Amino acid sequence: MTGEDLRQRVAELEAYLDLGAKLGLRQGLPYTRHWSAGADFLALLVEHVLVTRPGHIVECGSGLSTVMLAGCCALKGVGRVLSLEHLPEHADACRAELARYDLEGHATVLDAPLRPYTLGAETHAWYDLTGLPETMIDLLVIDGPPGRLAPLARYPAMPLLFARLGPAGTVFLDDAARPDEQAILRRWRREFPDLVVTEMDTGRGCAMLQRQPQPSGEAL
Numbered sequence: 436m437t438g439e440d441l442r443q444r445v446a447e448l449e450a451y452l453d454l455g456a457k458l459g460l461r462q463g464l465p466y467t468r469h470w471s472a473g474a475d476f477l478a479l480l481v482e483h484v485l486v487t488r489p490g491h492i493v494e495c496g497s498g499l500s501t502v503m504l505a506g507c508c509a510l511k512g513v514g515r516v517l518s519l520e521h522l523p524e525h526a527d528a529c530r531a532e533l534a535r536y537d538l539e540g541h542a543t544v545l546d547a548p549l550r551p552y553t554l555g556a557e558t559h560a561w562y563d564l565t566g567l568p569e570t571m572i573d574l575l576v577i578d579g580p581p582g583r584l585a586p587l588a589r590y591p592a593m594p595l596l597f598a599r600l601g602p603a604g605t606v607f608l609d610d611a612a613r614p615d616e617q618a619i620l621r622r623w624r625r626e627f628p629d630l631v632v633t634e635m636d637t638g639r640g641c642a643m644l645q646r647q648p649q650p651s652g653e654a655l
């Protein structure tokens with residue numbers, strides 16, 4: 436590891452700790468270098484949640500992001516996170532972290548094994564939605580399933596959940612700089628022209644998607 440690599444890693448760890456401190460999470464964070472969402476992505480997400488205070492948050496892929504989202508809800512006294520997790524051991528680990536921080540009232544990890552969905556002419560493996568209540572979604576955070584499981588692994592999120600997105604609903608897609616996520620974004624832009632996509636320059640790339648504001652009634 437070069438000196439520059441080391442400096443970058445220290446800076447990133449400091450950024451995680453700063454975010455944790457902002458949310459009152461001062462007893463260690465469930466961080467893993469290659470699997471946790473990047474600190475820059477989490478900083479954008481935390482800022483969005485603290486400012487917009489979404490009520491119903493759905494997340495694909497649990498972990499550090501779940502704890503931080505729950506921390507935001509606790510801090511503002513509003514909102515609840517439902518996190519879809521396909522691997523039981525990670526679901527249990529995340530539940531243990533939420534319990535350690537007394538955040539179980541703000542986030543629930545749902546066991547959601549991957550199951551086949553037929554979308555158009557294709558079949559994709561994606562989270563079983565049986566446990567997800569039929570509520571509108573104010574914020575959808577997509578950081579799973581892992582991209583290496585299959586091509587376009589995160590594509591089904593929009594065809595399966597777009598209809599539940601509230602009028603001011605917002606979507607954050609992590610790892611948006613990867614070629615696979617770029618291909619997913621091209622498809623979503625084509626299939627959901629109502630969505631406005633804003634790409635942000637985090638280390639791994641972040642895309643924020645929002646419904647186009649509807650024209651408000653007749654002109655005076």
Ligand SMILES: C[S@@+](CC[C@H](N)C(=O)[O-])C[C@H]1O[C@@H](n2cnc3c(N)ncnc32)[C@H](O)[C@@H]1O
Nearest residue numbers: 470471472496497498499500522525578579581
């Ligand atoms: C990118 S990770 C999600 C990370 C989460 N949003 C966070 O910020 O910590 C996507 C999925 O990878 C799986 N995963 C997490 N850590 C892993 C590990 N160390 N080895 C293998 N799979 C892992 C989990 O199933 C997780 O839902």
